[in-house]
Amino acid sequence: MASHLQKVKYLAEFQCPVSGLSAGKHQVLCHxxxxxxxxxxxxxxxxxxxxKQVKAIYEFPGRVWHVELVVPQKQLYVLCSHNGIYCVSMKQPDRLVKQTDPVTEGDRCSPCLVPIDSDSWILQDSSICTFAVVNGILVTVSKGQSRWRIKVLxxxxxxxxxxxxxxxxxxxFISGTTGNLSLLPTLCCIFPQGADVSSEHADGHRTFTVKAALxxxxxxxxxxxxxxxxxLCGFPDGQVCCVPxxxxxFPTMHFSCPDMKDQTPRGMILxxxxxxxxxIGALRFHQGDSETGGHHGMIDDIVCDCIVVVGHQGKMLTIKLEVKEETQGPAYKEHHLPGPxxxxxxxxxxxxxSTPSDLFTFSIAVNQRKPDSSPGVLPFVSPPVSLNLCSAxxxxxxxxxxxxxxxxxxxxxxxxxxxxxxxxDTSEPQHPRMTSxxxxxxxxxLLAGIGSVSERVSLLKNAVTQKNRSLSQLNQVINVSCALLSHQDLRQPSSCVITAQWNRLLTQDPLFISCVLENKTGYSLQQGWTLCVHVSSSSCPYIADSVTSAVExxxxxxxxxxxxxxxxxxxxxxxRSGRLVLPVTISCSLFYSLKEILGKDVACPWSANSQTPQSSSVALLEKGGISLPLKECDIDTLHCLRFRRDQDPKVPLPSAHRSHLPPDPVQIFLQALLTQNKEAEASNEKDFQGVGALYMRPLVASVRVSTELLERGLQELCAGSNVCCAVLQWLLADNTEADTVKAQNLCEVQGTDPDGKDVHLRVTEVSVDDVCxxxxxPxxxxxxxxxxxxxxxxxxxxxxxRLQRLVSPISHSPDLRLKHLQQLITDREMLLKEVQSLRDSMCLRKELGSGAAAEKLLGLYERLRNPGLLIL
Amino acid sequence: MEAPGSASLHDSSCLNLWTEENNSIISRWRAVIASRNDSMLKPTLRQCHRALSQLLRKIQGLPAAVPSLSLELTVLYNTLVFQINVADGFTDEDSREIEHALFRVLDARGLVRGEMSIEELWQKILLNTNMQQLAPVVHRLAGLQGALWLAANQLEKLKFLFEALSGTERHTAPSSCEPDRDILMLLSTWNVPHDETNSLLLAQTSQDLKAILYTAAAFLQGLQLMEEGDSRAAAGILQEAVAGLCSRRVLAEIYTSIGCCCQRMGKPQMALQYWKQALQVDFQCLSALYQSLVLFRHLEKTDAELEALSLLHKALEGSSQGASSTSHLLVGVELLVQVPSLTSVLAVPNGSEVKYLLARRCLQTGRIEEAVEHYLDLMAVLQEEGWQPQEFLHGLPRVPEVFLEATSALLQREQHQDALTVSEKIVSRIIDLIPNRLTILLRSDDRGEEEQPEQSPGVKSSPPQLTSSPALSHEKKESLNWILWASTAYLHQGQALAHLSKHKDAVTQFSRCINLLFKVQFIRTGTASDEMAQEGLYRQEQVLQALKSLALLGRGCQFLQLGKDKDALRDLQLSLQANPGHSEAIQNLLEVLWRLGRKQEAAMYWQKFQSASVPAAAQQERRALPLYLLSQSKKSFPLDEALTGKIQDYISAITEDVPWP
Incomplete structure (x- = not known):
C-alpha cells in the first residue's frame, strides 16, 4: 500500500451560503x-x-452552473442557469474592462469585477443543465418535462x-425519478484508440482514449x-447514455416506435x-512494460481499457475489457465505495x-495480484487511501x-x-514496524491523554453550569427585590399580616404570634429566601429582672x-422567666443570603458591624445577603386579652400559660384554704385570679378623649353604632378572641390578660366641663x-x-380655659412633689418601710390615673 | 398626426397619443423593410413587438370604453402580428389575448358576459348590429383568429367563424358538392371591409391577410388530402393555392407538393413538369430536385438521375441552407403551414448522403471512374463530418460497408494499392473484435436465441439486450456483421494482391478470409415455416456462402498460379460446392483437371456445364448480394477458348470410339 504524504495549503476563502456548498454545481479549473x-x-x-490573490471576478446574470475551458481559443464557456452559455475570453481582464479600477499600492491591486452582459451570450437556451466542448462541437444536456435532451451543436x-x-x-431520453435530482448531469468524452486528441485540451478528467476492443x-x-x-452522459436519475x-x-436499429409523431430519435442507454x-472516467488497468504506477507521461498518451462510472451513494460501475479465451469484450461489474x-x-x-468526511484516492496497483472473483471487492486496485482532507x-x-x-x-x-x-512514495511500501x-x-x-482531557472538560462543564445557575438565581432575586422595593410607597406587594392568637392546649394556652406572608408579586419566591421575624421587647420597669431582649x-x-x-x-x-412581657415589637423581613450564590470566598463588604445607618426602606447586604423589610408591628395587652365566650362569669377561663414559673406556695396554701370553704364555690373563678384579687380593690385608670377627635379618627366605625361601642370595637380590633365581643355591641368588657389578671374595660360618654x-x-x-x-x-x-396613633395633630385647637389647665397642672405638680418627697425619704431611709412606700406610691399612681389623661 | 375633426393643435387626448405611438412604431418597421437591411430586421422586429405590447398594456389598463375600442383592437391586431412573427408561430397566448379583447368589447358595450366559449363570443359580437363602425377592426381580428385556428388545424371552428363573418346561417350549402372547398369558398367570399384611411397604420393590411389565409387554407387542406391518400383532390386544391398570395419559397413548395400528388397518381411526366416549375420559381427548393431524381431512378433514367444528383450536391455544398426569406409580409403562409407532412415532402438529404447516393449510383451503373472519385471524396467527408443518415432515406449502409464499396470500386478500377489501404483500415478495426466461434441457430419458433456456453463465459452482468428482431441477439448480429465485413475486406485484399501478382500474400489473405468464414455456423432446426421473420438471416447466410465461394475460388486460382494443383483442385471444388454454376470456377476447375490429367472428369464437368441453364435463382441470388460483392459475381468469365477446344476434341475423340449404334 503506497502511502501518501501530503501538505495542504489554504489559498483563499470564498463566499458560500451558510449551509455550505451543495453538491453538483461547483468547479475548480486550473489553467x-x-x-x-x-x-x-x-x-x-x-x-x-x-x-496568490484573486485577480478577477466575473459577474454573470445568473448562477454559474458549469464552466469549460476551451484552450485552443483561450476562451471560457460558462453556463448560467436559466440563461444560456456565455463566452468569456481568458485574457487578462484589466484590458477588457472599460472603466479601469484604480491600481492601488503597487502589486497588490484589488481584483477587478468584470460584469458579463448579453454581448457574450453565444447560446440562448434556458433549459440547459450542463454542456461539454469536444473538438469545437458543443454538446448540451437540457431538461425537458419528463425527458432529457442531448443536443449536438x-x-x-x-x-x-x-x-x-x-x-x-x-x-x-426519458428521465426517471430515482436519485438525487438536484444534481446536474455529468459528461465525459471518450475517444477511440488512434483518434487525434492533440487538438483537444488535455483536461485529463474529461477526455479519455479507450482501446478499440472496448x-x-x-x-x-x-x-x-x-x-x-x-x-457519455450520466443523469441524476442513474441512466448512463452514450452519444456518438x-x-x-449505436446500434443503428431504430428504437423509436414507428408511429410516434415526433422526429427526435431515442438514444441508447448504456x-x-x-x-x-x-x-465518469476511464482507467488504464493493464500496465505496459515500461510504465510504473504514477502520473508519468502525458495523460493524452494513456490508452485506457476500463470505463468507470461512479454514483452518488457509492456504487461504482466498471466496464472493463475482458480477455476471455475465445474473444474479448466488455464486462460490467459493480463495486461499492463508501459514500455519499x-x-x-x-x-x-x-x-x-471525496466524501463529506474525507478525500480518497485509489490507483492501479503496481504489481497486480490475481483477481479476486468475489463481488464487491476491488481486485485490481489498491484499497482506497485516505488523504485526510475533508469535505471537498x-x-x-x-x-x-x-x-x-x-x-x-x-x-x-x-x-x-x-x-x-x-x-x-514510490519506493517499495514499507511501514516502520512498531514493537508491541x-x-x-x-x-x-493516548488513553491517558483522553482521560485527562475528558476530566478537564467535565470540570469546566460543571463550573459553567454552576455559574449559569447562580446567575439565574441572582437574576430572580434582583427581580423580586425590585418588585418589592418599587412599590414601597404605594401598596405593599407582599403583605405580611401579624396576629396574636391563643392556642388551646390542654393545661396551658400559649400565645402564638402568626405571620401570614402573602406573595402578591409576579415572581415566586424560591429556595434561599427566608422570612425573618424579629421579636423584641423593651424592658418593663415593673417586672423584676427583665431586660431588653430580642429573639429572631x-x-x-x-x-x-x-x-x-x-x-x-x-x-x-x-x-428565661417564661413570662410574657408586653408590648412586643415584631418586625418581619425577607432575607436572601448571597453566600449561597457567591460562594464562600466572596468577602462581603458590608457586615453587621458596619457603621452604615440602617434605614428601613433600603435593601441591605447584611450578613452577606439582601434583606427586605416587610412589616413591623407591636403586640400589646389589648391584642392578647381573652374574653369569656358569653361574658358569663361562671365559665372558667382557661389559664394562661405559666409553665415556667413554679406556682407561688403562698397562693397554693391560700387556695387550699379556700377550697375547704364551700362557700367559695360560687367564687371559684376568682381563684385563678390569685388571692390578691379578692382582697385588693381594683385599680382604675381612665382616659378621656373628645368625641370629636374620635369621630374624626374612627370614621367608618362610628358610622353604624354609637360612639362607645365603636371605640371599644376599635380598641379590640386586632384581638382575635374578641369576635364575640364585637358581635355584641358592648360598652364594657372584662377580659384576662396573658398573666391571668382580670382587666376590665369600660367606655362611657361623658362631658367634660370647665375645659372649654x-x-x-362631649x-x-x-x-x-x-x-x-x-x-x-x-x-x-x-x-x-393606640390613641396616639389615632389622633393626628389638629389644625385648630379648641379654646381651652386656661384656668382649668392650670388647675390640672397644679394637681399634677402636687403629685409630682409627693413622689419626689417620697423618693427622697426612701433615699434617706426614713421610717417608712417598703410596704408603706409602695402603698403610698400606689395611691399616687391611682390619683394620677384616675381621672387620667384628657385628650382633646 | 391629428384625428380628423379636431380643432385644437395641441389636443393631447389619450387617443391621439396612442395613435401617434402606434403610427411611429409601424413607420419604423416599414422604414426598415424599405431599406432592405437584413441584419436589422430581427432586432427591429423585437423592438417593435416590445413597444407595441407595452402600448397595448397601457390601453388595456383602462376599462374598456367604446371610443377607444377601435384603437385598442387595431393595436392588438398589430401586436399579435408582430408576436406571431417573433415567436415563429402561434401560441396559446395569442388566443388568450384575442379572447380577452373580445370580453372587453362586450364590457364596453355593456353586454353581459358569461361563461362563453370563443365561438359564442365571436358570434355574439358579429351578430350585434351595433358594431358597424367597428366592422373593419373586428374583421381583421377575426382574420387573425381564423389564422390561429387554421394553424392549429381546427377547421370546423374556422368554418363557423367565416360563416358568421359573411352572415350566412349554418345550413348545408346546396352548392357544396366539394366539401373540401367550403372553406375556400367562404374565404373567397369573405367581404373584408376596406381599411379606413384614417391615421392608424397597420402592420398588415386586411386584404393581404385575407389572401394569406386563402393560400394557407388551400395549402393545408391539400397537404391533408395528400396524406390521406386522395391525390387527385389534393392536386386540385393545391392548384387553388398556387393562385394565392405567397412568397416564392412557398410557391415552390406548393409546386413540389403538386408534383408529389401527380407522382402518386401515376403521372410521372406531369410530376416532373411541376418540379421543374418549382425549381424555376425558387432554385433553392432542393426538395423538388430530390424528388425528381428519385423518380429518375425509378424510371431508370440513369443519366438524368446522375446529373440531378450532382446538381443537388453542388447546391448543398454551395449556398447556405437557411437563407432568410425577407418577405415584407409579417404573417406569411410559412407561419401558418408548419405541419409534419410538409416536412416529409420537403425532406432533402444532406451533403454526405447525396455524395453517397451519387457514388453508389455510379458504381451500380458501371461508371467506375466517377464512382471511385466520389467514394474517395466521400471517405474524406466522413472522417470530418461523420455519417448520420436520416431516417427517411432507406437502405443507406453502415460505415464499414461504405468502405467496402469503395474498395470494390477501386478494385474494379484496378487501383490495387489504394484498395489494399482501404481494406486494411477496415480490417484493423474489426479484427480484434471477432469471436472465435459464432453459432447461429435458425429456429422456426419464436423462442429466440440460446446463448452457447462457450460464447460468453464468466460475464456476470451483461449490457441490456436491446433487440429489434426476436430471432437473434444484438451482439450476435453485430458479430456476424463483423465477420462478414472482415472477410470481405480480406477477400478484396487477396484479389488486389492477386492482381499485383503477389501470389503468396494473396493466398495468405484468402486463407484468413476463409478461416473467418468458417467460424460461423448456421444450424437449422425445426420446420422452415417462419421464414419471413428470419429473412435477414437467410440473406446473411447467402452472403456467407457467396463469400466462401469467392474466397475459395480466389485461393484456388492462386494455387494454380503457384503450381499447387492439388490444393487448387480442392479449393475449386469446394467453391463450386458453395456456388454451383459459377463460370469462372468451372473454367479453372477444368484447367486444373486437365493439368492433372483427369480428362474424363473434365469432360464430365464440361458437359454438365453446357447443358445446365443458368437458373433464374442464380440471378436472384446475385441481386440479393451486397453491392461490394456484386461486381465479382456479375462478370461472366470469358471462357478460355483454347481449353474448351481441347476438351471438345477430347470428348469427340471419346465419343468417336464408341460406334454409333
Missing part, C-alpha cells in the same frame, strides 16, 4: 497558474497561484471569436472507424446505475473521490509539479480553496408561588380596671399607644 473557481453563485473567480461561424451554434443532432462493442464500429468521439458525435447512435451519477460521494474525478491512472466539493485535475509531486486543487464545503501536494511495547506505550499515552426567628421559604400565602407561627414567650369656655365638651371616657397593677398598666399603655 497554467490560473485557477478558475465557481461556487454556485453568480460569480466566477480567477485566482492566480503565483501572485456545431459552430457555423468561421470565426472563433463569435461562435454561432446550429444544431446537427438531437437525442432524447470501444467498438460498446459504441459501434461506425464510430470507431470514423474516429468519432463519444460523449459523428456516427449514428447502463442504469440506480443512483445519481457523480462522475460529493465529487470526484478520474485520471487515467487514479481515481479521486470540487476538485481540479491533478498536475505534476517539478518536484514530482502531485498537486491537487480543491474547494472545500465552506468555500475555502486549498492546494494539496501529494508526494507519492512501543505500541502499547503509545496506546497508554427565621423561616426558610421553600417555594412561595405568586398569590400564595405562607403562615408561620411561633410562641411568644420570654425565654363654650361649654361642656368626651368618651375609657376606664381600665384591673386588680393587678401590671395588668392595668399594660392595658393603659396599650390604650394610650
Amino acid at each position: 497554467q497558474s490560473d485557477i478558475y473557481l465557481s461556487n454556485g453563485s453568480k460569480f466566477l473567480y480567477m485566482y492566480n497561484k503565483e501572485e 456545431q459552430n457555423v461561424n468561421s470565426s472563433q471569436e463569435n461562435p454561432k451554434f446550429s444544431q446537427i443532432n438531437q437525442l432524447e 470501444f467498438s462493442p460498446l459504441f459501434g464500429l461506425d464510430a470507431a472507424m470514423l474516429n468519432s468521439p463519444v460523449v 458525435l459523428k456516427a449514428l447512435s 447502463y442504469h446505475l440506480e443512483q445519481s451519477v457523480v462522475f 460521494i460529493a465529487c470526484g474525478l478520474c485520471t487515467a491512472s487514479s481515481v479521486y473521490y 466539493v470540487a476538485l481540479s485535475t491533478p498536475t505534476e509539479t517539478s518536484e514530482g509531486e502531485t498537486e491537487l486543487v480543491a474547494l472545500s464545503f465552506k468555500g475555502r480553496l486549498m492546494v494539496c501536494n501529494l508526494s507519492k 511495547a512501543q505500541a502499547g506505550q503509545k496506546i497508554k499515552d 426567628y427565621s423561616f426558610p421559604i421553600i417555594n412561595l408561588l405568586p398569590q400564595d400565602k405562607m403562615e408561620v407561627s411561633f410562641p411568644l414567650t420570654h425565654e 369656655p363654650t361649654g361642656p365638651v 368626651a368618651v371616657e375609657i376606664q381600665i380596671g384591673s386588680p393587678s397593677l401590671a395588668g392595668m398598666s399594660g392595658a393603659h399603655q396599650a390604650v394610650i399607644r
Whole structure:
C-alpha cells in the first residue's frame, strides 16, 4: 500500500451560503497558474497561484452552473442557469474592462469585477443543465418535462471569436425519478484508440482514449472507424447514455416506435446505475512494460481499457475489457465505495473521490495480484487511501509539479480553496514496524491523554453550569427585590399580616404570634429566601429582672408561588422567666443570603458591624445577603386579652400559660384554704385570679378623649353604632378572641390578660366641663380596671399607644380655659412633689418601710390615673 | 398626426397619443423593410413587438370604453402580428389575448358576459348590429383568429367563424358538392371591409391577410388530402393555392407538393413538369430536385438521375441552407403551414448522403471512374463530418460497408494499392473484435436465441439486450456483421494482391478470409415455416456462402498460379460446392483437371456445364448480394477458348470410339 504524504495549503476563502456548498454545481479549473473557481453563485473567480490573490471576478446574470475551458481559443464557456452559455475570453481582464479600477499600492491591486452582459451570450437556451466542448462541437444536456435532451451543436461561424451554434443532432431520453435530482448531469468524452486528441485540451478528467476492443462493442464500429468521439452522459436519475458525435447512435436499429409523431430519435442507454451519477472516467488497468504506477507521461498518451462510472451513494460501475479465451469484450461489474460521494474525478491512472468526511484516492496497483472473483471487492486496485482532507466539493485535475509531486486543487464545503501536494512514495511500501511495547506505550499515552482531557472538560462543564445557575438565581432575586422595593410607597406587594392568637392546649394556652406572608408579586419566591421575624421587647420597669431582649426567628421559604400565602407561627414567650412581657415589637423581613450564590470566598463588604445607618426602606447586604423589610408591628395587652365566650362569669377561663414559673406556695396554701370553704364555690373563678384579687380593690385608670377627635379618627366605625361601642370595637380590633365581643355591641368588657389578671374595660360618654369656655365638651371616657397593677398598666399603655396613633395633630385647637389647665397642672405638680418627697425619704431611709412606700406610691399612681389623661 | 375633426393643435387626448405611438412604431418597421437591411430586421422586429405590447398594456389598463375600442383592437391586431412573427408561430397566448379583447368589447358595450366559449363570443359580437363602425377592426381580428385556428388545424371552428363573418346561417350549402372547398369558398367570399384611411397604420393590411389565409387554407387542406391518400383532390386544391398570395419559397413548395400528388397518381411526366416549375420559381427548393431524381431512378433514367444528383450536391455544398426569406409580409403562409407532412415532402438529404447516393449510383451503373472519385471524396467527408443518415432515406449502409464499396470500386478500377489501404483500415478495426466461434441457430419458433456456453463465459452482468428482431441477439448480429465485413475486406485484399501478382500474400489473405468464414455456423432446426421473420438471416447466410465461394475460388486460382494443383483442385471444388454454376470456377476447375490429367472428369464437368441453364435463382441470388460483392459475381468469365477446344476434341475423340449404334 503506497502511502501518501501530503501538505495542504489554504489559498483563499470564498463566499458560500451558510449551509455550505451543495453538491453538483461547483468547479475548480486550473489553467497554467490560473485557477478558475465557481461556487454556485453568480460569480466566477480567477485566482492566480503565483501572485496568490484573486485577480478577477466575473459577474454573470445568473448562477454559474458549469464552466469549460476551451484552450485552443483561450476562451471560457460558462453556463448560467436559466440563461444560456456565455463566452468569456481568458485574457487578462484589466484590458477588457472599460472603466479601469484604480491600481492601488503597487502589486497588490484589488481584483477587478468584470460584469458579463448579453454581448457574450453565444447560446440562448434556458433549459440547459450542463454542456461539454469536444473538438469545437458543443454538446448540451437540457431538461425537458419528463425527458432529457442531448443536443449536438456545431459552430457555423468561421470565426472563433463569435461562435454561432446550429444544431446537427438531437437525442432524447426519458428521465426517471430515482436519485438525487438536484444534481446536474455529468459528461465525459471518450475517444477511440488512434483518434487525434492533440487538438483537444488535455483536461485529463474529461477526455479519455479507450482501446478499440472496448470501444467498438460498446459504441459501434461506425464510430470507431470514423474516429468519432463519444460523449457519455450520466443523469441524476442513474441512466448512463452514450452519444456518438459523428456516427449514428449505436446500434443503428431504430428504437423509436414507428408511429410516434415526433422526429427526435431515442438514444441508447448504456447502463442504469440506480443512483445519481457523480462522475465518469476511464482507467488504464493493464500496465505496459515500461510504465510504473504514477502520473508519468502525458495523460493524452494513456490508452485506457476500463470505463468507470461512479454514483452518488457509492456504487461504482466498471466496464472493463475482458480477455476471455475465445474473444474479448466488455464486462460490467459493480463495486461499492463508501459514500455519499460529493465529487470526484478520474485520471487515467487514479481515481479521486471525496466524501463529506474525507478525500480518497485509489490507483492501479503496481504489481497486480490475481483477481479476486468475489463481488464487491476491488481486485485490481489498491484499497482506497485516505488523504485526510475533508469535505471537498470540487476538485481540479491533478498536475505534476517539478518536484514530482502531485498537486491537487480543491474547494472545500465552506468555500475555502486549498492546494494539496501529494508526494507519492514510490519506493517499495514499507511501514516502520512498531514493537508491541512501543505500541502499547503509545496506546497508554493516548488513553491517558483522553482521560485527562475528558476530566478537564467535565470540570469546566460543571463550573459553567454552576455559574449559569447562580446567575439565574441572582437574576430572580434582583427581580423580586425590585418588585418589592418599587412599590414601597404605594401598596405593599407582599403583605405580611401579624396576629396574636391563643392556642388551646390542654393545661396551658400559649400565645402564638402568626405571620401570614402573602406573595402578591409576579415572581415566586424560591429556595434561599427566608422570612425573618424579629421579636423584641423593651424592658418593663415593673417586672423584676427583665431586660431588653430580642429573639429572631427565621423561616426558610421553600417555594412561595405568586398569590400564595405562607403562615408561620411561633410562641411568644420570654425565654428565661417564661413570662410574657408586653408590648412586643415584631418586625418581619425577607432575607436572601448571597453566600449561597457567591460562594464562600466572596468577602462581603458590608457586615453587621458596619457603621452604615440602617434605614428601613433600603435593601441591605447584611450578613452577606439582601434583606427586605416587610412589616413591623407591636403586640400589646389589648391584642392578647381573652374574653369569656358569653361574658358569663361562671365559665372558667382557661389559664394562661405559666409553665415556667413554679406556682407561688403562698397562693397554693391560700387556695387550699379556700377550697375547704364551700362557700367559695360560687367564687371559684376568682381563684385563678390569685388571692390578691379578692382582697385588693381594683385599680382604675381612665382616659378621656373628645368625641370629636374620635369621630374624626374612627370614621367608618362610628358610622353604624354609637360612639362607645365603636371605640371599644376599635380598641379590640386586632384581638382575635374578641369576635364575640364585637358581635355584641358592648360598652364594657372584662377580659384576662396573658398573666391571668382580670382587666376590665369600660367606655362611657361623658362631658367634660370647665375645659372649654363654650361649654361642656362631649368626651368618651375609657376606664381600665384591673386588680393587678401590671395588668392595668399594660392595658393603659396599650390604650394610650393606640390613641396616639389615632389622633393626628389638629389644625385648630379648641379654646381651652386656661384656668382649668392650670388647675390640672397644679394637681399634677402636687403629685409630682409627693413622689419626689417620697423618693427622697426612701433615699434617706426614713421610717417608712417598703410596704408603706409602695402603698403610698400606689395611691399616687391611682390619683394620677384616675381621672387620667384628657385628650382633646 | 391629428384625428380628423379636431380643432385644437395641441389636443393631447389619450387617443391621439396612442395613435401617434402606434403610427411611429409601424413607420419604423416599414422604414426598415424599405431599406432592405437584413441584419436589422430581427432586432427591429423585437423592438417593435416590445413597444407595441407595452402600448397595448397601457390601453388595456383602462376599462374598456367604446371610443377607444377601435384603437385598442387595431393595436392588438398589430401586436399579435408582430408576436406571431417573433415567436415563429402561434401560441396559446395569442388566443388568450384575442379572447380577452373580445370580453372587453362586450364590457364596453355593456353586454353581459358569461361563461362563453370563443365561438359564442365571436358570434355574439358579429351578430350585434351595433358594431358597424367597428366592422373593419373586428374583421381583421377575426382574420387573425381564423389564422390561429387554421394553424392549429381546427377547421370546423374556422368554418363557423367565416360563416358568421359573411352572415350566412349554418345550413348545408346546396352548392357544396366539394366539401373540401367550403372553406375556400367562404374565404373567397369573405367581404373584408376596406381599411379606413384614417391615421392608424397597420402592420398588415386586411386584404393581404385575407389572401394569406386563402393560400394557407388551400395549402393545408391539400397537404391533408395528400396524406390521406386522395391525390387527385389534393392536386386540385393545391392548384387553388398556387393562385394565392405567397412568397416564392412557398410557391415552390406548393409546386413540389403538386408534383408529389401527380407522382402518386401515376403521372410521372406531369410530376416532373411541376418540379421543374418549382425549381424555376425558387432554385433553392432542393426538395423538388430530390424528388425528381428519385423518380429518375425509378424510371431508370440513369443519366438524368446522375446529373440531378450532382446538381443537388453542388447546391448543398454551395449556398447556405437557411437563407432568410425577407418577405415584407409579417404573417406569411410559412407561419401558418408548419405541419409534419410538409416536412416529409420537403425532406432533402444532406451533403454526405447525396455524395453517397451519387457514388453508389455510379458504381451500380458501371461508371467506375466517377464512382471511385466520389467514394474517395466521400471517405474524406466522413472522417470530418461523420455519417448520420436520416431516417427517411432507406437502405443507406453502415460505415464499414461504405468502405467496402469503395474498395470494390477501386478494385474494379484496378487501383490495387489504394484498395489494399482501404481494406486494411477496415480490417484493423474489426479484427480484434471477432469471436472465435459464432453459432447461429435458425429456429422456426419464436423462442429466440440460446446463448452457447462457450460464447460468453464468466460475464456476470451483461449490457441490456436491446433487440429489434426476436430471432437473434444484438451482439450476435453485430458479430456476424463483423465477420462478414472482415472477410470481405480480406477477400478484396487477396484479389488486389492477386492482381499485383503477389501470389503468396494473396493466398495468405484468402486463407484468413476463409478461416473467418468458417467460424460461423448456421444450424437449422425445426420446420422452415417462419421464414419471413428470419429473412435477414437467410440473406446473411447467402452472403456467407457467396463469400466462401469467392474466397475459395480466389485461393484456388492462386494455387494454380503457384503450381499447387492439388490444393487448387480442392479449393475449386469446394467453391463450386458453395456456388454451383459459377463460370469462372468451372473454367479453372477444368484447367486444373486437365493439368492433372483427369480428362474424363473434365469432360464430365464440361458437359454438365453446357447443358445446365443458368437458373433464374442464380440471378436472384446475385441481386440479393451486397453491392461490394456484386461486381465479382456479375462478370461472366470469358471462357478460355483454347481449353474448351481441347476438351471438345477430347470428348469427340471419346465419343468417336464408341460406334454409333
